[in-house]
Amino acid sequence: MQSILSNNQLDYVLFHLEQHVDLGTLKKQIVYGTNLKSEIIFYSSDKEINEITQLEYKNKTIPILFPQADSQSFYTFEDGKLIFHHDLLKSAFYLLSGYQETLPSVSDAMGRFQYKSSIQYRLGIVEVPLVNYYFEIIIEGLEKYAAYHGLTIKRKRLFDDFGFMLTHDVDRVDYYHWRETVLKIMQILGLKPSDYADKKQLFKATLDAILPTLFPGYKKDPWWNFDELRQIEKQLDIKSTWYFLNRDGSPHDAKYILEEDRIKKQIYKLIGQKCEVGLHGSIKTADSLSDLQKAKDRLQKLTSIEVVGTRQHFLKLHYPSTLVNQQACGLKYDSTLGFAEHEGFRNSYCYPFHPYDFENDKMMAIWEFPLVIMDTTLYGYRNLINKEILQASDVIIEEIKRFGGLLVLLWHNCNFNEYQYPGIENIYKELLRQIMDKKASSVVGADVLTMLD
DSSP, rough: OOOOHHHHHHHHHHHTTTTEEEEHHHHEEEESSSSOOOEEEOOOOOSSOOOOOOEEEEEEEEEEOOOSSSOOSSSSTTTTTTEEEEHHHHHHHHTTTTTGGGOOOOOOSSSSSOGGGGGHHHOOOOSSSSSHHHHHHHHHHHHHHHHTOOOOOOOOOSSSSEEEEEOOOOOOOSSHHHHHHHHHHHHHHTOOOOOOOOOOHHHHHHHHHHHHSSSTEEESSOOHHHHHHHHHHHHHOOOOEEEOOSSSSOOOOOOOOOHHHHHHHHHHHHHHHHOEEEEETTTTTTTHHHHHHHHHHHHHHSSSSSOOOOGGGGOOOOOHHHHHHHHTTTTTTTTOOSSSSSSOOOSSOSBBOOOOEETTEEESSEEEEOOEHHHHIIIIOOEEEEEHHHHHHHHHHHHHHHHHHHHEEETTTTTTOOOTTHHHHHHHHHHHHHHHTTTTTEEOOHHHHHHHH
């Protein structure tokens, strides 16, 4: 990214800055470039990214991706003139827009952009919403300028404390099914890879599943747990969003059919409880506009309400083409952009944001509600123990609360396997309590859209 920001790219950054501050007349006084004469100057950089330069800000190390001077200050304010010496705007654009995902990189087995390919990994900043810190620094400078000139500048927060969007991806609903039980048997025999750390637990889980598989109704299925999960949520005054997976012959397809009576009844029940129902787009929909449109139309016909939100299955998303297709289908928000391998901020931002269409050099209309914590990240990719899960989550929660941002948590309904992850239900309940005890505001995606209008 050698050139300075285009006018559209600059407007893109300023749009998101204005989620945090009402610039008012100050916006007209901001100039961006080199060799400028003005009272609010952002010096621009036409150089490639720099991953070395760092400055301290309130006891936190802040990388400057596009430094423009040797200054050890983010800005100087003298005689009523405000000068930002480093290109914070381009640094913010690089991260927020997802520019790095348009560059050549090695995808993982699912064809996804990898955490280890990211600047967040290289700089160790995945747990830091760096764009929020850039904006905080900019606003701090603007406040000094406004105070000196007798002007007013008003800060804004999306939430008084922070927002909490609890989401569930409904991939599977039948634990006691011949397909699942046969898989366990094959894992015992070494014919299939197993996620169980303890083979004894796998053996116990397999024995436990045989009778309920042979005799449906013999025992309550742990994956058909909508009522149980909603009961936990109601006790904490939490609403939730449920993304239902379409079935279209994709790899890792849904193991249920949306039109089944039990599925339809459950969807209507969730809607009746003021929960949100969204689309969990299959693997095919990540690449195909027509398949995505069919999936959305199918779910919308079933629910008889407008489907506004989506998350791609397995977090499989091509940036930005999948988002362009989602927008073309009339979807209002996506919540896929999180790293599967690590909790934190894939775009280094803890607010909703608009993705960027690089082909047409413009901001998209669709919103992204960034996914920051996922159950399979904590238990699977990171292999954390229960205590570590709460500690790792707390780091993220505190960062989001600092800025009044949005915490999006994904917990699969089919991830409550006490044989595989002993204590997982208790740790889930404890995590929800931890979040709500910090004065989170429970929201669903449609609520956030209303707030952003």
